[in-house]
Amino acid sequence: MQLVPISDGENHRVAGLGNVLVCVYWGEPSLAALHDRVEWVERTIERGSPVALFVVVTADAVGKLPGPAFRAESKRQAARYRDSIVLSASVIEGQGVTQTLVRSFLRGLATVAGRGMLVRFFGESAGAASWAAAAMAPHGGPEPEAILEAVARVRAAHDAAQRG
Numbered sequence: 001m002q003l004v005p006i007s008d009g010e011n012h013r014v015a016g017l018g019n020v021l022v023c024v025y026w027g028e029p030s031l032a033a034l035h036d037r038v039e040w041v042e043r044t045i046e047r048g049s050p051v052a053l054f055v056v057v058t059a060d061a062v063g064k065l066p067g068p069a070f071r072a073e074s075k076r077q078a079a080r081y082r083d084s085i086v087l088s089a090s091v092i093e094g095q096g097v098t099q100t101l102v103r104s105f106l107r108g109l110a111t112v113a114g115r116g117m118l119v120r121f122f123g124e125s126a127g128a129a130s131w132a133a134a135a136m137a138p139h140g141g142p143e144p145e146a147i148l149e150a151v152a153r154v155r156a157a158h159d160a161a162q163r164g
Contacts, residue, residue: 007036059094
């Protein structure tokens with residue numbers, strides 16, 4: 001499966017891998033990150049495949065939690081694609097205060113927006129990739145190794161942009 005870049009910004013990179021949307025955040029996500037993914041999600045659904053979200057918040061993430069506009073748009077998209085987004089695997093790296101706040105934020109958002117969607121939280125990507133791949137296997141989803149490679153490539157692209 002080809003990794004398709006969807007959105008990149010100072011604090012995020014989003015890419016599609018088959019029917020899995022890979023989102024990596026180094027800080028407060030922008031509202032644009034949510035808008036940028038809509039076209040990819042809709043194309044994937046039109047091809048007859050449900051979508052999985054694979055979200056990684058890095059251990060070195062800094063900044064504020066997403067604001068009201070981001071939360072509102074996230075809830076709107078969750079309602080709009082309720083029957084097409086089947087799971088969300090959220091990896092929150094690290095155990096500090098920031099990571100605890102992010103976990104609480106995402107759990108609250110999942111409670112409001114994720115009814116009917118499988119939602120799990122992980123401290124590392126390997127377990128999340130295994131879980132997401134197993135759940136998406138009936139839908140032709142990528143193998144765990146492909147998801148992990150996608151995360152590594154997204155991280156590398158971000159690191160290269162930061163250096164360059």
